[in-house]
Amino acid sequence: MKLQLYFHHECGFSRSVLNTINNLKIQDKIELKNIRENPEFEKTLIEIMGDKQVPTLIVDEKPMRESEDIKKFLIKSFL
Numbered sequence: 001m002k003l004q005l006y007f008h009h010e011c012g013f014s015r016s017v018l019n020t021i022n023n024l025k026i027q028d029k030i031e032l033k034n035i036r037e038n039p040e041f042e043k044t045l046i047e048i049m050g051d052k053q054v055p056t057l058i059v060d061e062k063p064m065r066e067s068e069d070i071k072k073f074l075i076k077s078f079l
């Protein structure tokens with residue numbers, strides 16, 4: 001399963017997902033794409049989704065939004 005998370009640290013919803021990732025110790029299983037650090041990541045997110053809402057998790061090409069859904073999915077997949 002390929003996982004990519006678009007996020008930025010100024011967003012509390014993103015930080016909440018990052019906390020879950022840290023608690024599960026799965027940082028090495030997810031490509032973390034900070035859109036504030038890398039404009040290319042922001043551009044790609046807009047191309048995929050039509051906007052730049054974070055957090056957005058891409059699971060094998062399929063986008064998932066809503067931090068609560070993303071956290072539930074990660075816990076179900078990795079706990």
Ligand SMILES: N[C@@H](CCC(=O)N[C@@H](CS)C(=O)NCC(=O)O)C(=O)O
Nearest residue numbers: 011012013052053054055066067068
């Ligand atoms: N209900 C969403 C809210 C996500 C959200 O509001 N994200 C903000 C940043 S914290 C955002 O990306 N807003 C659109 C923008 O900045 O262009 C969730 O829980 O993930």
